[in-house]
Amino acid sequence: MLSEFSLIDRFFARRAGTVRIATDGTLGIGDDCALLAPRSGEMLAISTDMLVEGRHFFPDIDPHALGHKALAVNLSDLAAMGARPQAFTLAFALPQASEEWLAAFSSGLFELAERYDCELIGGDTTAGPLNLCLTVFGSVPPKLALRRDAAQPGDDIWISGALGDARAGLGVLRGEWKADDSDTATFRRALEYPEPRVQLGLALRGIAHAALDLSDGLAGDLLHILERSQMQAQVDVDAVPRSSALRRLAPEIQQRCTLAGGDDYELCFTAPATARAAIELAGSEVNIPVTRIGTIGALESAASSPAISWRDASGNPLTLSLQGFDHFHAD
Amino acid sequence: MLSEFSLIDRFFARRAGTVRIATDGTLGIGDDCALLAPRSGEMLAISTDMLVEGRHFFPDIDPHALGHKALAVNLSDLAAMGARPQAFTLAFALPQASEEWLAAFSSGLFELAERYDCELIGGDTTAGPLNLCLTVFGSVPPKLALRRDAAQPGDDIWISGALGDARAGLGVLRGEWKADDSDTATFRRALEYPEPRVQLGLALRGIAHAALDLSDGLAGDLLHILERSQMQAQVDVDAVPRSSALRRLAPEIQQRCTLAGGDDYELCFTAPATARAAIELAGSEVNIPVTRIGTIGALESAASSPAISWRDASGNPLTLSLQGFDHFHAD
Numbered sequence: 180m181l182s183e184f185s186l187i188d189r190f191f192a193r194r195a196g197t198v199r200i201a202t203d204g205t206l207g208i209g210d211d212c213a214l215l216a217p218r219s220g221e222m223l224a225i226s227t228d229m230l231v232e233g234r235h236f237f238p239d240i241d242p243h244a245l246g247h248k249a250l251a252v253n254l255s256d257l258a259a260m261g262a263r264p265q266a267f268t269l270a271f272a273l274p275q276a277s278e279e280w281l282a283a284f285s286s287g288l289f290e291l292a293e294r295y296d297c298e299l300i301g302g303d304t305t306a307g308p309l310n311l312c313l314t315v316f317g318s319v320p321p322k323l324a325l326r327r328d329a330a331q332p333g334d335d336i337w338i339s340g341a342l343g344d345a346r347a348g349l350g351v352l353r354g355e356w357k358a359d360d361s362d363t364a365t366f367r368r369a370l371e372y373p374e375p376r377v378q379l380g381l382a383l384r385g386i387a388h389a390a391l392d393l394s395d396g397l398a399g400d401l402l403h404i405l406e407r408s409q410m411q412a413q414v415d416v417d418a419v420p421r422s423s424a425l426r427r428l429a430p431e432i433q434q435r436c437t438l439a440g441g442d443d444y445e446l447c448f449t450a451p452a453t454a455r456a457a458i459e460l461a462g463s464e465v466n467i468p469v470t471r472i473g474t475i476g477a478l479e480s481a482a483s484s485p486a487i488s489w490r491d492a493s494g495n496p497l498t499l500s501l502q503g504f505d506h507f508h509a510d
Numbered sequence: 511m512l513s514e515f516s517l518i519d520r521f522f523a524r525r526a527g528t529v530r531i532a533t534d535g536t537l538g539i540g541d542d543c544a545l546l547a548p549r550s551g552e553m554l555a556i557s558t559d560m561l562v563e564g565r566h567f568f569p570d571i572d573p574h575a576l577g578h579k580a581l582a583v584n585l586s587d588l589a590a591m592g593a594r595p596q597a598f599t600l601a602f603a604l605p606q607a608s609e610e611w612l613a614a615f616s617s618g619l620f621e622l623a624e625r626y627d628c629e630l631i632g633g634d635t636t637a638g639p640l641n642l643c644l645t646v647f648g649s650v651p652p653k654l655a656l657r658r659d660a661a662q663p664g665d666d667i668w669i670s671g672a673l674g675d676a677r678a679g680l681g682v683l684r685g686e687w688k689a690d691d692s693d694t695a696t697f698r699r700a701l702e703y704p705e706p707r708v709q710l711g712l713a714l715r716g717i718a719h720a721a722l723d724l725s726d727g728l729a730g731d732l733l734h735i736l737e738r739s740q741m742q743a744q745v746d747v748d749a750v751p752r753s754s755a756l757r758r759l760a761p762e763i764q765q766r767c768t769l770a771g772g773d774d775y776e777l778c779f780t781a782p783a784t785a786r787a788a789i790e791l792a793g794s795e796v797n798i799p800v801t802r803i804g805t806i807g808a809l810e811s812a813a814s815s816p817a818i819s820w821r822d823a824s825g826n827p828l829t830l831s832l833q834g835f836d837h838f839h840a841d
Contacts, residue, residue: 209738210658211590211722212555214650216548223554224543225631227645229601231638259542270560270643300556303643307562312601312634312643314558319545327541391542407540 190285191269191299213300215266217318224262224324227314228253237352238309242280244371245311246287251373252394253315254295255444258380259392261325262317264297272307295377325383325390325448330408334388334449334475337458339376339467341420342397344369346440347428356432362424369422373444379469382461383448390448396439398487398501401447405475405485414473416499417492438489439501449475521616522600522630544631546597548649555593555655558645559584568683569640573611575702576642577618582704583725584646585626586775589711590723592656593648595628603638626708656714656721656779661739665719665780665806668789670707670798672751673728675700677771678759687763693755704775710800713792714779721779727770729818729832732778736806736816745804747830748823769820770832780806 192209217223230249232238250267257264269288273280292299297315348366350356358366376392383390389404397419405412419437426433450458455471462469478485489497523540548554561580563569581598588595600619604611623630628646679697681687689697707723714721720735728750736743750768757764781789786802793800809816820828 209734211587212557212593212648212655214553214555214591214652214655216553222545222547224545225599225645225647226543227599227601227632227634227643229603229634229636229638229641229643231603231636231641234636234638256542260545262543268556268558268645270558272560272562272641301558303558303560305560305562305565307560307565307641308639310560310562310603310638310641310643312558312560312641314556314599314645316556317543321545324543324545403540 190281191302194285194289194299213266213268215300215316217265220320221318222321223265224257224260224317224319225314226253226256227312228256230311232309241371242284243287246284246289247291247372249311249313250288250291250297250315251375252444253313254291254297254375254377255373255392255394257315257317258376259325259390259446260317260319261323261380261384261390262319263381264295264377265316265318266298266300267292267313267315268301269299270303270312272305272310274306274309295375320384323384325380325387327389327391327404328407330389330404330410330449330475331451332410332475332477333452335452335455335471336401336412336414336473336475337387337448337450338397338420338445338470338472339379339462340443340445341422341425341468342393342443342445343425343433343436343440344422345373345442346436347425347432349442350432350436356428358424358428362427365422365424370442373442375444376446376467378465379446379462379467382465383446383458386454386457386461387448387450390446393443393445393447395441396443396501397447398438401487402485404447404449405487408475409478409485410475411478411483411486411488412473412475413488413490415492416489416497418470418472420468420470434499435501438499521612522633544597544599546631546647548596551651552649553652554596555588555591555648555650556645557584557587558643559587561642563640572702573615574618577615577620578622578703580642580644581619581622581628581646582706583775584644585622585628585706585708586704586723586725588646588648589707590656590721590777591648591650592654592711592715592721593650594712595626595646595648595708597629597631598623598644598646599632600630601634601643603636603641605637605640626706651715654715656711656718658720658722658735659738661720661735661741661780661806662782663741663806663808665782666786666802667732667743667745667804667806668718668779668781669728669751669776669801669803670710670793671774671776672753672756672799673724673774673776674756674764674767674771675753676704676773677767678756678763680773681763681767687759689755689759693758696753696755701773704773706775707777707798709796710777710793710798713796714777714789717785717788717792718779718781721777724774724776724778726772727774728778729769732818733816735778735780736818739806740809740816741806742809742814742817742819743804743806744819744821746823747820747828749801749803751799751801765830766832769830
């Protein structure tokens with residue numbers, strides 16, 4: 180089965196990169212290890228994600244979309260550090276080696292990899308229940324890395340793109356709500372083909388303070404920044420950007436999808452108010468909209484906990500119930 | 511379940527390393543990425559392995575042994591490159607989060623990690639059929655890396671330790687043959703607690719030409735060196751080292767276990783005859799026996815294929831049938 184090495188070779192090894200290891204040679208797939216170095220004076224940013232059928236994607240997902248998404252969610256972690264993609268490894272278990280499935284999966288994977296100049300440098304394949312584990316490597320000057328613990332009092336809170344479409348797509352597929360064909364296509368594309376914000380992450384080096392990518396929903400993910408930075412936040416719920424397709428769903432669905440939906444893979448970052456013009460410029464240069472949605476504040480006392488205060492556009496406090504709003508990427 | 515983050519935190523995050531990222535800070539688990547750099551002037555050697563229940567280990571494996579083995583097989587790849595272990599990431603899917611299972615698994619994992627000063631720097635956990643994916647990082651000067659394509663005509667072929675015990679253990683567990691309690695314990699230990707030959711790999715830098723670790727059996731793995739180096743080999747079957755426990759099994763079982771058994775995780779390497787004394791010294795300094803088992807030769811013509819000629823102690827050719835001798839690590 181998967182000892183049909185010719186299939187693996189055809190779809191993966193031949194498209195894999197070779198890494199220059201010395202002035203006189205390169206080393207590609209096929210040795211015990213790959214060799215990799217960050218750019219001079221930089222460090223490797225490393226992230227690993229495991230995707231399991233039924234938990235991170237539906238069993239009938241288009242394998243092309245799966246190939247794209249498996250790499251996209253990992254590149255999104257590099258984007259959130261301000262790291263430049265360099266390479267990745269791919270390990271996967273497959274119940275059976277279908278040539279058609281592997282052809283589509285590898286196309287989705289390599290189309291994205293090639294756009295970001297990110298080379299496959301190693302991997303492992305085995306028979307087993309469908310499972311994908313990717314590890315990605317980017318290069319970043321350590322002092323410019325966008326960390327989660329760097330938010331400062333007075334920082335603006337920013338979001339790239341628009342939130343909630345992926346969760347809206349999941350809801351349509353699950354029959355939780357309905358949308359017309361065109362909006363459904365918009366939502367499904369957001370769910371299946373998330374675009375990692377790599378160029379924006381690079382453009383925010385030296386400008387943004389803290390950053391992360393939104394995989395589990397704004398409410399939970401922003402809290403990670405607050406906890407690691409020991410800060411609190413005020414967020415204007417009405418300012419959170421959403422697509423025109425999402426605006427056609429009921430207001431309470433819009434709100435829950437934008438604030439507690441998962442799988443957005445947009446960047447959430449903080450930056451001082453003095454950086455507003457620089458951030459608008461960075462966003463327009465990479466053609467990714469950026470929107471201010473709130474403010475970071477110091478904790479009121481040593482005893483208070485990091486938390487988000489939700490406000491409406493007039494600044495009135497809102498009490499939101501976002502608990503138990505299940506999204507796809509639940510762990 | 512696995513959103514019981516406290517369990518993960520208790521067993522993994524608290525024992526994870528922090529990585530110094532600048533003169534003024536460190537970055538541990540909990541950000542989007544870990545940051546890592548090789549030693550100055552070196553490169554990172556990277557290897558990833560996925561282990562699946564039923565294919566790489568029995569469902570009833572002691573979780574302590576599984577934690578050990580999951581890291582050991584990855585460290586073995588670093589050893590085979592002559593790389594010094596530095597860090598690893600761990601992604602796993604678990605059908606359920608049993609505190610007892612996680613405690614034993616993490617103990618087996620971290621006991622080995624600490625012996626080799628190899629820090630956990632990131633990971634991912636999810637619910638799903640049991641699956642472990644580790645990626646390990648070591649540091650090596652690129653010109654000293656022990657590659658598979660570096661065997662030269664006239665090189666001796668060397669093996670560390672003894673071969674075949676792990677396959678013998680698998681056979682006992684499967685009921686293919688019997689052994690007494692003491693020999694069974696020896697075989698099971700080889701199968702469940704392989705020892706990565708990290709110190710030997712480091713000691714062979716600058717001495718050995720080509721190297722790899724034996725995961726799929728000598729016959730298949732040595733062929734990888736031959737194919738990548740475009741060489742052939744003569745191997746003295748009687749010289750292949752085996753334990754006294756293995757010598758108590760029938761001769762044809764001994765032969766198949768040593769030549770086609772998997773899961774040995776010993777090093778197979780080549781070196782010029784002038785390096786014999788240096789290799790004996792390297793082995794004795796790290797207290798790992800090393801044994802010469804054969805010789806590398808040039809291909810007879812451009813049309814001939816890399817292959818192994820098996821000989822007995824008198825140099826007479828042997829025709830061996832090693833096809834279809836199934837071992838555990840089948841892919």
